[in-house]
Amino acid sequence: MDKTVAGIAAASIEAMLAREKARFIAGNPISQRLGDEAKHHFPDGVPLHWMTDWGTPFPLFVREAQGASLTDADGHRYRDFCLGDTGAMFGHSPGPILTVLAEQGGHGLTYMLPTEDAPAVGRLLAERFGLPFWQVAATATDANRFALRWARAITGRPKILVFNGCYHGTVDETFVRLRDGEPIHRPGLLGQFADLTQGASVVEFNDLPALEAALAARDVACVITEPALTNIGMVLPDPGFIEGVQAACRATGTLLLIDETHTISTGPGGWTRAHGLSPDFFVVGKAIAGGVPCAVWGFTAAIEAAMKAARARTGPGHSGMGTTLSANALALRALRANLEQVMTPAAYDHMLAMSGRLAAGIRRVIAERGLPWHVSAVGARAEFVCGPVPPRNGTEAAAAMHGDLEAAIHLFLMNRGVLIAPFHNMTLTCPATTTEDVDHLVACVAAACDALIAGA
Structure with missing residues (x-):
């Protein structure tokens, strides 16, 4: 019997990883060149080793960011739900x-x-x-x-x-x-x-x-x-x-x-x-x-x-x-x-509404596909976890992490103009996040799930 991980065939995860890595390499020649140049003076081509934790074949170099979007060195625009791993929780350059x-x-x-x-x-x-x-x-x-x-x-x-x-x-x-x-x-x-x-x-x-x-x-x-x-x-x-x-x-x-x-x-x-x-x-x-x-x-x-x-x-x-x-x-x-x-009440009202829409959308994606996953949220922070029930402690949370599956999803999203936190499936919304941003993220998560389920 084929091995499965959180309801997904391991072979399908492996295939998506290979496919999305190739797509990333083909689409980001300037980032690849900058990474190669930076290796002369920075280990792995980055000034902080955490910048290699995204699971990409080489670091993604950024040109600029504003509000809830980010543009890389190759000119690709991303809807940013990582927001500097919380550092830009209220948007880039308010x-x-x-x-x-x-x-x-x-x-x-x-x-x-x-x-x-x-x-x-x-x-x-x-x-x-x-x-x-x-x-x-x-x-x-x-x-x-x-x-x-x-x-x-x-x-x-x-x-x-x-x-x-x-x-x-x-x-x-x-x-x-x-x-x-x-x-x-x-x-x-x-x-x-x-x-x-x-x-x-x-x-x-x-x-x-x-x-x-x-x-x-x-x-x-x-x-x-x-x-x-x-x-x-x-x-x-x-x-x-x-x-x-x-x-x-x-x-x-x-x-x-x-x-x-x-x-x-x-x-x-x-x-x-x-x-x-x-x-x-x-x-x-x-x-x-x-x-x-x-x-x-x-x-x-x-x-x-x-x-x-x-x-x-x-x-x-x-x-x-x-x-x-x-x-x-x-x-x-x-x-x-x-x-x-x-950090105004009005800003939080918007952030919470957008995160609520995001969480509801991903819950719907999970339910419609019968995946043994769940969504947890703390205000403007939401996360979809490839496990059936919310963990109650750190041991259970660690057991619910599936590195290759999460890496495949992250690369799939990144290649379609969406950034989420690299360490796990965490998202943040900010005052500049729009309903279109949220709906695009939900649609991309749905497409990733469909591709994983189909094995294509």
Whole structure:
């Protein structure tokens, strides 16, 4: 009997991969030439190795992007549902951000001193997200790292706790996974010189008893989590789970950090505000300044007071936190413009409507073809998964990933002018996304499914 993968014949997947790779090579000679030239100085022809993760025979080089579309070096236009893997979640080059770039460019970009935008930005962040105190970093990785360092300093506890399958940038302690119930280093980790499992506990998402047991020893300084896992596929919380995490933290004196770098797709205040959560720390990166590198992390008044006490105990010296370009003048002004003029309720209303249309369309495609797949969504973020039921934890999510099948679909879509996230079947809609964009994506997914089912 022929082998099948998620309801599709393996031979059909292999044939589509070969066919679509050949089509990509034939259609992108300029990208291929640029990649060959770049290999003289950049490994694999790219300045960041993640840029090779798209599954293409060679990197796709971009000429320009605007709104919800992107044009490559060969002149092909794409309807962009990846949006820089969330970095351009509010579209490429929003008008207010273009104004900031033009105006601030003539007044200096970085001073290592605050600007007149600082009081306004602090007020806007507090009003939007509900936490009174804030700091600005260059990336969400930095924001998470700094907050976790503060959590250890405040509590005097050595450990953090993460959920299996989590992703919080390149924070060292979060690179742990579960294997047969035991913590291990995340596979593929390079150059690791310390045993991360000594400083981090890891349990499955949606397993509240396991979390409570891990916190019982009261040696965990902080639980860091997304409200829904989004980087191992999408794993939604069971009803009441995140609230249970918050309660368990309160009961054991453990601090709670909610990282909304991806789940800011939920609404103007993220999942946290939409669901009435009250974390000790709160992080948003990537899209918060409209594509200008920037991240923010907020905290409660109690944490701010505890920070001062910890600083007094420690004495003067380098805190181990901060980078020279953090909160630079350009980033702060872009952050202000994005909060005031781009991340508006009206923008979210449109994004959510477009993502809802997208999710409904792909669900219809799946149902009409009897495929054992499903669709999950968090606000403007939606994902179709080649598995029959939504996963409840990282282990189940990893098992629902089928590399060759997903790669074949991605290449099929790319060759027909559609980009989705390269790491799994994730889509994002932005304020510039149109119904025509969504309907074209749905039609292309339907055509890909039909080709896979037919084996042609």
